[in-house]
Amino acid sequence: xxxxxxxxxxxxxxxxxxxxxxxxxxxxxxxxxxxxxxxxxxxxxxxxxxxxxxxxxxxxxxxxxxxxxxxxxxxxxxxxxxxxxxxxxxxxxxxxxxxxxxxxxxxxxxxxxxxxxxxxxxxxxxxxxxxxxxxxxxxxxxxxxxxxxxxxxxxxxxxxxxxxxxxxxxxxxxxxxxxxxxxxxxxxxxxxxxxxxxxxxxxxxxxxxxxxxxxxxxxxx
Amino acid sequence: xxxxxxxxxxxxxxxxxxxxxxxxxxxxxxxxxxxxxxxxxxxxxxxxxxxxxxxxxxxxxxxxxxxxxxxxxxxxxxxxxxxxxxxxxxxxxxxxxxxxxxxxxxxxxxxxxxxxxxxxxxxxxxxxxxxxxxxxxxxxxxxxxxxxxxxxxxxxxxxxxxxxxxxxxxxxxxxxxxxxxxxxxxxxxxxxxxxxxxxxxxxxxxxxxxxxxxxxxxxxx
DNA sequence: CCATTAATTCTACGACGTAGATTTTCGAAC
DNA sequence: GTTCGAAAATCTACGTCGTAGAATTAATGG
Numbered sequence: 001x002x003x004x005x006x007x008x009x010x011x012x013x014x015x016x017x018x019x020x021x022x023x024x025x026x027x028x029x030x031x032x033x034x035x036x037x038x039x040x041x042x043x044x045x046x047x048x049x050x051x052x053x054x055x056x057x058x059x060x061x062x063x064x065x066x067x068x069x070x071x072x073x074x075x076x077x078x079x080x081x082x083x084x085x086x087x088x089x090x091x092x093x094x095x096x097x098x099x100x101x102x103x104x105x106x107x108x109x110x111x112x113x114x115x116x117x118x119x120x121x122x123x124x125x126x127x128x129x130x131x132x133x134x135x136x137x138x139x140x141x142x143x144x145x146x147x148x149x150x151x152x153x154x155x156x157x158x159x160x161x162x163x164x165x166x167x168x169x170x171x172x173x174x175x176x177x178x179x180x181x182x183x184x185x186x187x188x189x190x191x192x193x194x195x196x197x198x199x200x201x202x203x204x205x206x207x208x209x210x211x212x213x214x215x216x217x218x219x220x221x
Numbered sequence: 222x223x224x225x226x227x228x229x230x231x232x233x234x235x236x237x238x239x240x241x242x243x244x245x246x247x248x249x250x251x252x253x254x255x256x257x258x259x260x261x262x263x264x265x266x267x268x269x270x271x272x273x274x275x276x277x278x279x280x281x282x283x284x285x286x287x288x289x290x291x292x293x294x295x296x297x298x299x300x301x302x303x304x305x306x307x308x309x310x311x312x313x314x315x316x317x318x319x320x321x322x323x324x325x326x327x328x329x330x331x332x333x334x335x336x337x338x339x340x341x342x343x344x345x346x347x348x349x350x351x352x353x354x355x356x357x358x359x360x361x362x363x364x365x366x367x368x369x370x371x372x373x374x375x376x377x378x379x380x381x382x383x384x385x386x387x388x389x390x391x392x393x394x395x396x397x398x399x400x401x402x403x404x405x406x407x408x409x410x411x412x413x414x415x416x417x418x419x420x421x422x423x424x425x426x427x428x429x430x431x432x433x434x435x436x437x438x439x440x441x442x
Numbered sequence: 443c444c445a446t447t448a449a450t451t452c453t454a455c456g457a458c459g460t461a462g463a464t465t466t467t468c469g470a471a472c
Numbered sequence: 473g474t475t476c477g478a479a480a481a482t483c484t485a486c487g488t489c490g491t492a493g494a495a496t497t498a499a500t501g502g
Contacts, residue, residue, distance in 0.1 A: 009482095010481080010482070011465075011466075011481090011482075012464070012465045012466065012480090012481050012482035012483070013464095013465050013466025013467060013480075013481055013482075014465090014466055014467040014468065014478095014479060014480040014481060015466090015467075015468095015480065015481070016466095016467070016468090017467085017468070021480080021481095022480080022481080044457075044458060044459085045458080045459065045460080046457080046458075046459090054481080054482090055481065055482045055483080056459090056460090056482095057460075057461095057481080057482065057483080058480075058481055058482075060460075060461095061479075061480055061481075062480095065459080065460075066458095066459065066460090113334065113338065116381070116384060117334065117384065117388065120381070120384040120385040120387075120388040120391055120392075121385075121388035121389060121390065121391050122385075122388070122390075122391055122392055122395050122398075127395075127399075127412070127413050127416065128412055128413060130413070130416065131412070131413040131414075131415060131416055134413075134415040134416045134419060135415045138415050138419060143423060144418075144419045144420075144422035144423025145423030145424065146423075147419045147423070148419060148420065148423060148424075148428075149428060149431035149432065149435065150435065152382075152385075152392060152428045152431075152432060153378065153428075153431070153432035153435050153436070155381070155385075156377075156378050156381030156382040156384075156385060156432060157374065157377050157378040157381055157432075158381070159377075159380075159381035159384060159385075160337070160341070160376065160377030160378055160379070160380035160381030160382075160384075161373075161377040161381075163337060163338065163341040163377075163380060163381070163384075164341040164342075164343075164373075164376075164377060164380075166341075167338065167341040167342035167343070168342060169342065169343070170341055170342050170343055171341075171343055171373060174343050174348075177343075177348075178348075191348070191349055191352070192348050192349060192351070192352040192355075193352075194352060194355040194356045194359050195348065195351060195352055195355045197365075198355055198359060198365045198368045198369060199365075199369065201365035202364060202365025202366030202367075202368070202369060203366065203369075207369075207370060207373045207374075210370035210373070210374065211370065211373060211374035211377060211378075213439075214370065214371065214374050214436055214439035214440060215374070215435055215436060215439055216439070217438070217439035218434075218435035218436055218437070218438035218439030218440075219435060219439075230451095231450085231451070232450090232451075232496075232497075233449090233450050233451035233452070233495070233496045233497065234449075234450055234451075234495095234496050234497025234498060235447095235448055235449040235450060235496090235497055235498040235499065236449065236450070236497090236498075236499095237497095237498070237499085238498085238499070242449075242450095243449080243450085265488080265489065265490085266489080266490065266491080267488080267489075267490090275450085275451090276450065276451045276452080277451095277490090277491085278450080278451070278452080278491075278492095279449075279450055279451075281491075281492095282448075282449055282450075283449095286490075286491075287489095287490065287491090
Protein backbone atom coordinates (compact mmCIF):
# COMPACT_ATOMS: atom_id res chain seq x y z
CA UNK A 1 0.00 0.00 0.00
CA UNK A 2 2.15 2.81 -1.31
CA UNK A 3 -0.24 5.60 -0.17
CA UNK A 4 0.87 7.62 -3.18
CA UNK A 5 0.53 11.24 -1.99
CA UNK A 6 2.30 12.73 -5.01
CA UNK A 7 0.36 15.13 -7.18
CA UNK A 8 -1.82 13.91 -10.08
CA UNK A 9 1.06 14.60 -12.52
CA UNK A 10 -0.04 17.37 -14.81
CA UNK A 11 0.73 16.70 -18.47
CA UNK A 12 2.91 19.16 -20.39
CA UNK A 13 1.64 21.52 -23.04
CA UNK A 14 0.25 24.99 -23.29
CA UNK A 15 -2.84 25.47 -21.10
CA UNK A 16 -6.30 25.83 -22.65
CA UNK A 17 -7.64 29.33 -23.19
CA UNK A 18 -10.06 29.14 -20.27
CA UNK A 19 -7.60 27.61 -17.81
CA UNK A 20 -5.86 30.07 -15.48
CA UNK A 21 -2.29 30.10 -16.83
CA UNK A 22 0.76 31.43 -15.08
CA UNK A 23 1.50 35.18 -14.87
CA UNK A 24 4.44 37.32 -13.98
CA UNK A 25 2.20 39.04 -11.44
CA UNK A 26 1.01 35.79 -9.91
CA UNK A 27 4.60 34.61 -9.58
CA UNK A 28 5.75 37.80 -7.90
CA UNK A 29 2.76 37.86 -5.59
CA UNK A 30 3.36 34.29 -4.48
CA UNK A 31 7.07 34.94 -4.10
CA UNK A 32 6.46 38.03 -1.98
CA UNK A 33 4.11 36.11 0.27
CA UNK A 34 6.64 33.32 0.62
CA UNK A 35 9.46 35.72 1.42
CA UNK A 36 7.40 37.78 3.85
CA UNK A 37 6.38 34.70 5.75
CA UNK A 38 9.43 32.46 5.67
CA UNK A 39 12.39 34.60 4.72
CA UNK A 40 14.35 35.16 1.56
CA UNK A 41 16.62 32.12 1.82
CA UNK A 42 13.66 29.77 1.67
CA UNK A 43 12.74 31.23 -1.72
CA UNK A 44 13.78 28.64 -4.26
CA UNK A 45 12.42 28.06 -7.72
CA UNK A 46 11.22 24.63 -6.67
CA UNK A 47 9.39 25.83 -3.58
CA UNK A 48 7.90 28.78 -5.39
CA UNK A 49 6.71 26.52 -8.20
CA UNK A 50 5.18 24.06 -5.79
CA UNK A 51 3.42 26.96 -4.10
CA UNK A 52 1.97 27.87 -7.47
CA UNK A 53 1.10 24.26 -8.27
CA UNK A 54 3.36 24.30 -11.27
CA UNK A 55 6.61 22.88 -12.62
CA UNK A 56 9.72 24.85 -11.62
CA UNK A 57 10.73 25.46 -15.21
CA UNK A 58 7.39 27.08 -16.04
CA UNK A 59 8.50 30.15 -14.18
CA UNK A 60 11.25 30.77 -16.71
CA UNK A 61 8.69 31.59 -19.38
CA UNK A 62 7.72 34.71 -17.44
CA UNK A 63 10.93 35.75 -15.69
CA UNK A 64 14.45 35.09 -16.98
CA UNK A 65 16.03 33.86 -13.74
CA UNK A 66 15.90 33.97 -9.98
CA UNK A 67 17.65 37.33 -9.73
CA UNK A 68 14.88 38.84 -11.83
CA UNK A 69 12.34 37.53 -9.34
CA UNK A 70 14.10 39.15 -6.40
CA UNK A 71 14.51 42.46 -8.17
CA UNK A 72 10.90 42.15 -9.27
CA UNK A 73 9.96 41.84 -5.62
CA UNK A 74 11.80 45.05 -4.81
CA UNK A 75 10.02 46.75 -7.67
CA UNK A 76 6.74 45.46 -6.32
CA UNK A 77 7.48 46.97 -2.94
CA UNK A 78 8.70 50.25 -4.42
CA UNK A 79 5.54 50.56 -6.47
CA UNK A 80 3.63 50.88 -3.20
CA UNK A 81 5.40 54.15 -2.40
CA UNK A 82 3.04 57.12 -2.56
CA UNK A 83 4.33 59.47 -5.25
CA UNK A 84 2.53 62.50 -3.89
CA UNK A 85 3.09 63.83 -0.43
CA UNK A 86 0.62 65.80 1.67
CA UNK A 87 1.18 69.54 1.37
CA UNK A 88 2.79 71.48 4.18
CA UNK A 89 6.07 73.15 5.09
CA UNK A 90 9.11 71.64 3.44
CA UNK A 91 10.11 70.11 6.77
CA UNK A 92 6.77 68.42 7.08
CA UNK A 93 7.10 67.12 3.56
CA UNK A 94 10.55 65.70 4.24
CA UNK A 95 9.23 64.02 7.39
CA UNK A 96 6.31 62.59 5.46
CA UNK A 97 8.62 61.23 2.76
CA UNK A 98 10.90 59.61 5.29
CA UNK A 99 7.99 58.04 7.13
CA UNK A 100 6.54 56.67 3.92
CA UNK A 101 9.84 55.14 2.84
CA UNK A 102 10.40 53.71 6.27
CA UNK A 103 6.92 52.24 6.15
CA UNK A 104 7.77 50.38 2.95
CA UNK A 105 10.83 48.83 4.48
CA UNK A 106 9.13 47.90 7.73
CA UNK A 107 6.32 46.19 5.86
CA UNK A 108 8.82 43.70 4.42
CA UNK A 109 11.63 43.11 6.88
CA UNK A 110 12.85 40.02 5.02
CA UNK A 111 13.50 42.15 1.96
CA UNK A 112 15.14 45.11 3.66
CA UNK A 113 18.60 44.19 2.47
CA UNK A 114 17.49 44.05 -1.14
CA UNK A 115 15.43 47.22 -0.78
CA UNK A 116 18.23 49.35 0.59
CA UNK A 117 20.72 47.84 -1.84
CA UNK A 118 18.49 48.71 -4.76
CA UNK A 119 17.96 52.17 -3.34
CA UNK A 120 21.70 52.62 -2.89
CA UNK A 121 22.31 51.54 -6.45
CA UNK A 122 19.79 54.18 -7.54
CA UNK A 123 17.74 51.93 -9.77
CA UNK A 124 15.10 53.47 -11.97
CA UNK A 125 12.43 52.69 -9.40
CA UNK A 126 14.55 54.27 -6.69
CA UNK A 127 14.80 57.45 -8.75
CA UNK A 128 11.06 57.70 -9.06
CA UNK A 129 10.72 57.26 -5.33
CA UNK A 130 13.24 59.97 -4.51
CA UNK A 131 11.67 62.69 -6.61
CA UNK A 132 9.22 63.91 -3.94
CA UNK A 133 12.09 64.26 -1.49
CA UNK A 134 13.99 66.40 -3.96
CA UNK A 135 10.89 68.48 -4.56
CA UNK A 136 10.45 69.12 -0.85
CA UNK A 137 14.08 70.12 -0.42
CA UNK A 138 13.93 72.29 -3.49
CA UNK A 139 10.97 74.10 -1.97
CA UNK A 140 13.15 74.91 1.03
CA UNK A 141 15.08 77.35 -1.12
CA UNK A 142 18.39 75.53 -0.88
CA UNK A 143 20.99 75.83 -3.60
CA UNK A 144 21.18 72.96 -6.07
CA UNK A 145 24.30 71.44 -4.54
CA UNK A 146 22.74 71.71 -1.12
CA UNK A 147 19.60 69.93 -2.25
CA UNK A 148 21.70 67.05 -3.52
CA UNK A 149 23.76 66.86 -0.36
CA UNK A 150 20.65 66.99 1.79
CA UNK A 151 18.83 64.34 -0.23
CA UNK A 152 21.84 62.02 -0.16
CA UNK A 153 22.18 62.45 3.57
CA UNK A 154 18.54 61.71 4.21
CA UNK A 155 18.45 58.72 1.87
CA UNK A 156 21.57 57.27 3.43
CA UNK A 157 20.25 57.76 6.93
CA UNK A 158 16.88 56.27 6.11
CA UNK A 159 18.49 53.27 4.43
CA UNK A 160 20.81 52.69 7.35
CA UNK A 161 17.98 53.03 9.80
CA UNK A 162 15.77 50.61 7.91
CA UNK A 163 18.58 48.10 7.99
CA UNK A 164 18.95 48.46 11.74
CA UNK A 165 15.24 48.29 12.37
CA UNK A 166 15.00 44.97 10.56
CA UNK A 167 18.10 43.43 12.11
CA UNK A 168 17.28 40.69 14.62
CA UNK A 169 18.07 42.03 18.08
CA UNK A 170 19.40 45.22 16.60
CA UNK A 171 19.53 48.55 18.44
CA UNK A 172 16.38 47.63 20.34
CA UNK A 173 17.98 45.25 22.82
CA UNK A 174 21.24 47.15 22.88
CA UNK A 175 20.52 48.79 26.22
CA UNK A 176 19.62 45.49 27.84
CA UNK A 177 22.74 43.81 26.54
CA UNK A 178 24.95 46.63 27.72
CA UNK A 179 23.32 46.58 31.14
CA UNK A 180 23.88 42.84 31.49
CA UNK A 181 27.59 43.15 30.81
CA UNK A 182 29.39 43.46 34.14
CA UNK A 183 27.23 40.84 35.82
CA UNK A 184 28.31 38.17 33.37
CA UNK A 185 32.04 38.64 33.15
CA UNK A 186 33.90 41.36 35.00
CA UNK A 187 36.71 41.64 32.46
CA UNK A 188 34.66 42.98 29.56
CA UNK A 189 33.04 45.63 31.72
CA UNK A 190 35.46 48.22 30.40
CA UNK A 191 35.32 47.56 26.66
CA UNK A 192 32.50 50.07 26.16
CA UNK A 193 32.17 52.14 29.32
CA UNK A 194 30.71 55.24 27.74
CA UNK A 195 28.09 53.27 25.90
CA UNK A 196 27.09 51.44 29.05
CA UNK A 197 26.88 54.57 31.18
CA UNK A 198 24.98 56.57 28.58
CA UNK A 199 22.52 53.79 27.85
CA UNK A 200 21.90 53.32 31.56
CA UNK A 201 21.17 57.03 32.02
CA UNK A 202 18.97 57.82 29.06
CA UNK A 203 16.53 55.79 27.10
CA UNK A 204 15.56 56.58 23.55
CA UNK A 205 12.14 55.74 22.26
CA UNK A 206 11.98 57.29 18.81
CA UNK A 207 15.38 56.98 17.18
CA UNK A 208 14.10 57.46 13.67
CA UNK A 209 12.22 60.69 14.29
CA UNK A 210 15.12 62.02 16.34
CA UNK A 211 17.50 61.37 13.47
CA UNK A 212 15.30 63.16 10.97
CA UNK A 213 15.03 66.13 13.31
CA UNK A 214 18.80 66.32 13.71
CA UNK A 215 19.26 66.33 9.96
CA UNK A 216 16.50 68.89 9.42
CA UNK A 217 18.05 71.13 12.04
CA UNK A 218 21.40 70.76 10.28
CA UNK A 219 19.92 72.03 7.02
CA UNK A 220 19.11 75.47 8.43
CA UNK A 221 21.72 78.14 7.96
CA UNK B 222 47.87 8.96 -22.37
CA UNK B 223 45.45 10.32 -19.79
CA UNK B 224 47.65 13.37 -19.03
CA UNK B 225 46.47 13.14 -15.41
CA UNK B 226 46.59 16.75 -14.19
CA UNK B 227 44.82 15.98 -10.90
CA UNK B 228 46.68 16.71 -7.71
CA UNK B 229 49.07 14.15 -6.17
CA UNK B 230 46.22 12.91 -3.94
CA UNK B 231 47.14 13.67 -0.38
CA UNK B 232 46.44 10.78 1.99
CA UNK B 233 44.12 11.35 4.94
CA UNK B 234 45.24 11.55 8.54
CA UNK B 235 46.41 14.12 11.02
CA UNK B 236 49.45 16.05 9.75
CA UNK B 237 52.89 15.52 11.30
CA UNK B 238 54.02 17.92 13.99
CA UNK B 239 56.38 19.82 11.68
CA UNK B 240 54.00 20.07 8.74
CA UNK B 241 52.12 23.37 8.43
CA UNK B 242 48.56 22.36 9.38
CA UNK B 243 45.42 24.34 8.75
CA UNK B 244 44.45 27.31 10.93
CA UNK B 245 41.35 29.37 11.50
CA UNK B 246 43.44 32.41 10.71
CA UNK B 247 44.82 30.96 7.49
CA UNK B 248 41.32 30.05 6.38
CA UNK B 249 39.94 33.51 7.08
CA UNK B 250 42.88 35.20 5.40
CA UNK B 251 42.51 33.12 2.27
CA UNK B 252 38.75 33.65 2.28
CA UNK B 253 39.12 37.41 2.62
CA UNK B 254 41.57 37.52 -0.26
CA UNK B 255 39.22 35.43 -2.38
CA UNK B 256 36.22 37.63 -1.56
CA UNK B 257 38.11 40.88 -2.06
CA UNK B 258 39.31 39.78 -5.44
CA UNK B 259 36.41 37.84 -6.91
CA UNK B 260 33.32 38.70 -4.89
CA UNK B 261 31.38 37.00 -2.17
CA UNK B 262 29.30 34.70 -4.37
CA UNK B 263 32.42 32.97 -5.67
CA UNK B 264 33.29 32.01 -2.11
CA UNK B 265 32.48 28.33 -1.82
CA UNK B 266 33.92 25.76 0.52
CA UNK B 267 35.34 23.87 -2.43
CA UNK B 268 37.05 26.87 -3.99
CA UNK B 269 38.35 28.05 -0.67
CA UNK B 270 39.72 24.61 0.10
CA UNK B 271 41.39 24.33 -3.27
CA UNK B 272 42.93 27.74 -2.69
CA UNK B 273 44.36 26.38 0.56
CA UNK B 274 45.48 23.14 -1.10
CA UNK B 275 43.26 21.13 1.17
CA UNK B 276 40.14 19.00 1.18
CA UNK B 277 36.88 20.97 1.56
CA UNK B 278 35.88 19.08 4.70
CA UNK B 279 39.09 19.99 6.48
CA UNK B 280 37.76 23.48 6.98
CA UNK B 281 35.00 22.18 9.22
CA UNK B 282 37.48 21.26 11.93
CA UNK B 283 38.27 24.95 12.41
CA UNK B 284 34.98 26.67 11.62
CA UNK B 285 31.53 25.14 12.07
CA UNK B 286 30.02 26.17 8.73
CA UNK B 287 30.09 28.67 5.92
CA UNK B 288 28.11 31.29 7.81
CA UNK B 289 30.80 31.27 10.47
CA UNK B 290 33.38 32.00 7.80
CA UNK B 291 31.50 35.02 6.52
CA UNK B 292 30.90 36.41 9.99
CA UNK B 293 34.53 35.68 10.74
CA UNK B 294 35.45 37.82 7.77
CA UNK B 295 33.39 40.70 9.12
CA UNK B 296 35.12 40.29 12.48
CA UNK B 297 38.46 40.33 10.69
CA UNK B 298 37.56 43.63 9.02
CA UNK B 299 36.18 45.12 12.24
CA UNK B 300 39.35 44.24 14.08
CA UNK B 301 41.19 46.68 11.82
CA UNK B 302 39.22 49.60 13.24
CA UNK B 303 41.42 51.91 15.31
CA UNK B 304 40.04 51.94 18.84
CA UNK B 305 41.64 55.24 19.78
CA UNK B 306 40.95 58.45 17.93
CA UNK B 307 43.28 61.43 17.62
CA UNK B 308 42.52 64.10 20.20
CA UNK B 309 40.73 67.29 19.22
CA UNK B 310 37.34 68.95 19.52
CA UNK B 311 34.42 66.58 19.74
CA UNK B 312 33.44 67.46 16.18
CA UNK B 313 36.88 66.53 14.94
CA UNK B 314 36.69 63.28 16.83
CA UNK B 315 33.31 62.43 15.31
CA UNK B 316 34.67 63.21 11.86
CA UNK B 317 37.71 61.03 12.51
CA UNK B 318 35.52 58.15 13.68
CA UNK B 319 33.28 58.39 10.64
CA UNK B 320 36.25 58.52 8.28
CA UNK B 321 37.83 55.48 9.93
CA UNK B 322 34.64 53.46 9.70
CA UNK B 323 34.10 54.49 6.12
CA UNK B 324 37.67 53.48 5.39
CA UNK B 325 36.99 49.97 6.65
CA UNK B 326 34.00 49.57 4.41
CA UNK B 327 35.69 51.03 1.35
CA UNK B 328 38.62 48.69 1.77
CA UNK B 329 36.31 45.70 1.25
CA UNK B 330 33.50 46.66 -1.11
CA UNK B 331 32.50 43.04 -1.67
CA UNK B 332 31.76 42.68 2.03
CA UNK B 333 29.93 45.94 2.57
CA UNK B 334 26.55 44.29 2.80
CA UNK B 335 27.73 41.94 5.54
CA UNK B 336 29.57 44.71 7.32
CA UNK B 337 26.64 47.08 7.56
CA UNK B 338 24.29 44.24 8.43
CA UNK B 339 26.51 43.17 11.27
CA UNK B 340 26.84 46.76 12.39
CA UNK B 341 23.06 47.22 12.25
CA UNK B 342 22.57 44.06 14.31
CA UNK B 343 24.95 45.56 16.88
CA UNK B 344 27.18 42.52 17.21
CA UNK B 345 29.76 42.45 19.96
CA UNK B 346 32.42 43.63 17.53
CA UNK B 347 30.17 46.45 16.40
CA UNK B 348 29.77 47.58 20.01
CA UNK B 349 33.50 47.77 20.48
CA UNK B 350 33.79 49.84 17.35
CA UNK B 351 31.10 52.30 18.38
CA UNK B 352 32.56 53.16 21.77
CA UNK B 353 34.89 55.93 20.52
CA UNK B 354 31.95 57.60 18.81
CA UNK B 355 29.98 57.58 22.03
CA UNK B 356 32.98 58.96 23.89
CA UNK B 357 33.30 61.84 21.43
CA UNK B 358 29.63 62.69 21.66
CA UNK B 359 29.70 62.40 25.42
CA UNK B 360 32.54 64.92 25.44
CA UNK B 361 30.26 67.35 23.62
CA UNK B 362 28.23 67.74 26.79
CA UNK B 363 25.03 66.31 25.37
CA UNK B 364 22.46 64.67 27.61
CA UNK B 365 22.48 60.88 27.67
CA UNK B 366 19.42 60.51 25.47
CA UNK B 367 20.90 62.99 23.02
CA UNK B 368 24.15 61.06 22.83
CA UNK B 369 22.24 57.92 21.95
CA UNK B 370 20.13 59.66 19.34
CA UNK B 371 23.20 61.31 17.83
CA UNK B 372 25.20 58.08 17.73
CA UNK B 373 22.31 56.17 16.16
CA UNK B 374 21.89 58.86 13.55
CA UNK B 375 25.55 58.90 12.66
CA UNK B 376 25.85 55.12 12.55
CA UNK B 377 22.78 54.80 10.36
CA UNK B 378 24.02 57.48 8.00
CA UNK B 379 27.48 56.01 7.75
CA UNK B 380 26.09 52.54 7.11
CA UNK B 381 23.74 53.81 4.45
CA UNK B 382 26.51 55.81 2.83
CA UNK B 383 28.89 52.85 2.79
CA UNK B 384 26.22 50.82 1.06
CA UNK B 385 25.75 53.47 -1.59
CA UNK B 386 29.45 53.94 -2.13
CA UNK B 387 29.91 50.25 -2.84
CA UNK B 388 26.87 49.89 -5.09
CA UNK B 389 27.80 49.42 -8.75
CA UNK B 390 26.88 52.61 -10.56
CA UNK B 391 25.38 54.06 -7.42
CA UNK B 392 25.02 57.77 -6.73
CA UNK B 393 28.17 58.46 -8.73
CA UNK B 394 26.66 58.13 -12.17
CA UNK B 395 23.29 59.44 -11.08
CA UNK B 396 23.85 62.86 -12.60
CA UNK B 397 24.89 61.38 -15.96
CA UNK B 398 21.90 59.10 -16.07
CA UNK B 399 19.52 61.91 -15.23
CA UNK B 400 21.07 64.12 -17.86
CA UNK B 401 20.72 61.42 -20.51
CA UNK B 402 17.02 61.02 -19.87
CA UNK B 403 15.15 63.25 -22.29
CA UNK B 404 17.40 62.38 -25.22
CA UNK B 405 16.51 58.69 -25.04
CA UNK B 406 12.78 58.74 -24.66
CA UNK B 407 10.74 61.92 -24.40
CA UNK B 408 7.98 60.37 -22.31
CA UNK B 409 10.02 59.70 -19.18
CA UNK B 410 11.41 63.20 -19.12
CA UNK B 411 8.88 64.22 -16.50
CA UNK B 412 9.15 61.34 -14.02
CA UNK B 413 11.80 63.13 -11.97
CA UNK B 414 11.96 66.76 -13.09
CA UNK B 415 13.28 68.23 -9.86
CA UNK B 416 16.05 65.66 -9.65
CA UNK B 417 17.07 66.34 -13.23
CA UNK B 418 17.06 70.10 -12.87
CA UNK B 419 18.91 70.09 -9.56
CA UNK B 420 21.55 67.64 -10.72
CA UNK B 421 22.10 69.66 -13.87
CA UNK B 422 22.62 72.82 -11.85
CA UNK B 423 24.84 71.69 -9.01
CA UNK B 424 27.45 69.03 -8.73
CA UNK B 425 28.44 67.42 -5.47
CA UNK B 426 31.94 66.18 -4.93
CA UNK B 427 32.07 65.15 -1.28
CA UNK B 428 28.72 63.70 -0.28
CA UNK B 429 30.03 61.89 2.74
CA UNK B 430 31.72 64.88 4.35
CA UNK B 431 28.72 67.04 3.56
CA UNK B 432 26.42 64.58 5.31
CA UNK B 433 28.57 64.49 8.43
CA UNK B 434 28.64 68.28 8.52
CA UNK B 435 24.86 68.48 8.25
CA UNK B 436 24.46 66.07 11.15
CA UNK B 437 27.09 67.85 13.24
CA UNK B 438 25.37 71.14 12.62
CA UNK B 439 22.08 69.57 13.67
CA UNK B 440 23.55 68.55 17.01
CA UNK B 441 24.18 72.13 18.12
CA UNK B 442 21.49 73.81 20.10
C1' DC C 443 52.35 0.47 24.90
C1' DC C 444 47.77 1.54 24.52
C1' DA C 445 43.63 4.38 24.22
C1' DT C 446 41.86 8.73 23.14
C1' DT C 447 41.57 12.48 20.63
C1' DA C 448 42.61 15.61 16.82
C1' DA C 449 43.19 16.61 12.06
C1' DT C 450 42.74 15.27 7.76
C1' DT C 451 40.68 13.00 3.36
C1' DC C 452 36.96 10.17 1.18
C1' DT C 453 32.28 9.19 -0.09
C1' DA C 454 27.73 10.36 -0.54
C1' DC C 455 23.19 12.88 -0.16
C1' DG C 456 19.82 16.11 -1.01
C1' DA C 457 18.89 20.75 -2.72
C1' DC C 458 19.72 24.26 -5.85
C1' DG C 459 19.58 27.08 -10.56
C1' DT C 460 18.77 26.29 -15.09
C1' DA C 461 19.91 24.44 -20.15
C1' DG C 462 17.70 21.55 -23.63
C1' DA C 463 14.28 18.47 -25.40
C1' DT C 464 9.41 17.25 -25.59
C1' DT C 465 4.56 17.88 -25.52
C1' DT C 466 0.42 20.30 -26.08
C1' DT C 467 -2.39 24.27 -27.34
C1' DC C 468 -3.25 28.76 -29.38
C1' DG C 469 -3.76 31.85 -33.20
C1' DA C 470 -3.00 33.56 -37.63
C1' DA C 471 -2.28 32.58 -42.80
C1' DC C 472 -3.66 30.25 -46.53
C1' DG D 473 -10.53 23.77 -42.52
C1' DT D 474 -5.82 22.78 -42.60
C1' DT D 475 -1.29 23.95 -41.67
C1' DC D 476 2.28 25.84 -39.26
C1' DG D 477 5.00 28.56 -36.22
C1' DA D 478 5.09 30.45 -31.72
C1' DA D 479 3.77 30.08 -26.82
C1' DA D 480 3.34 27.77 -22.57
C1' DA D 481 3.84 24.08 -20.02
C1' DT D 482 6.42 19.69 -18.27
C1' DC D 483 10.36 16.36 -18.22
C1' DT D 484 15.09 15.10 -17.93
C1' DA D 485 19.58 16.03 -16.80
C1' DC D 486 24.00 18.49 -15.49
C1' DG D 487 27.06 20.72 -12.61
C1' DT D 488 27.55 23.02 -8.13
C1' DC D 489 26.73 23.70 -3.53
C1' DG D 490 26.87 22.82 1.86
C1' DT D 491 27.81 19.33 4.81
C1' DA D 492 26.84 14.61 7.39
C1' DG D 493 29.31 10.33 8.31
C1' DA D 494 32.94 6.94 7.84
C1' DA D 495 37.77 5.90 7.20
C1' DT D 496 42.58 7.06 7.99
C1' DT D 497 46.61 8.64 10.15
C1' DA D 498 49.31 11.06 13.72
C1' DA D 499 49.86 13.26 18.18
C1' DT D 500 49.17 12.89 23.11
C1' DG D 501 48.25 11.46 27.87
C1' DG D 502 48.11 7.54 31.03
